[in-house]
Amino acid sequence: ADIAATMAGRWYDNDKVDMILGAGASSSSIAIARVAGDKKRVFIAPDPASSDLTGKLCTPYSIHWVYDTAALANGTGSAV
Numbered sequence: 896a897d898i899a900a901t902m903a904g905r906w907y908d909n910d911k912v913d914m915i916l917g918a919g920a921s922s923s924s925i926a927i928a929r930v931a932g933d934k935k936r937v938f939i940a941p942d943p944a945s946s947d948l949t950g951k952l953c954t955p956y957s958i959h960w961v962y963d964t965a966a967l968a969n970g971t972g973s974a975v
Contacts, residue, residue, distance in 0.1 A: 896920075896922040896926040898923075899918055899922075899923035900927060900930050903926070903927040903931065903938075904930050904934070907930065907931070908934070913937060914938070915931065915937070915939070916939045916941065917939070917941050917942055918940060919942055919943070920943060921943035921944060921947075921948070923943075924945070924948060925943075925945065925952055927940075928948060928952060928954055929952070929954075931954065931956045935956060936956060937958070939958045940959050942961070944962065944963055944964050945963065945964060946963040949963050949965075950965075
């Protein structure tokens with residue numbers, strides 16, 4: 896997570912990227928979402944499952960794409 900946040904900050908500041916797409920694990924995605932919010936840049940997270948990205952840690956600059964653990968648990972639980 897620390898490395899992901901450092902790299903995101905470098906990309907936004909030094910390389911002037913406008914958007915980061917994907918980060919892998921939930922921990923690195925949460926870290927990048929915080930950096931994106933601080934720097935007012937876009938971060939799209941298509942791969943983590945943590946519902947925190949759409950819940951308590953959501954920012955106006957981050958988009959949690961696909962699914963999260965709450966949706967997965969409710970859908971599976973309802974089907975069973």
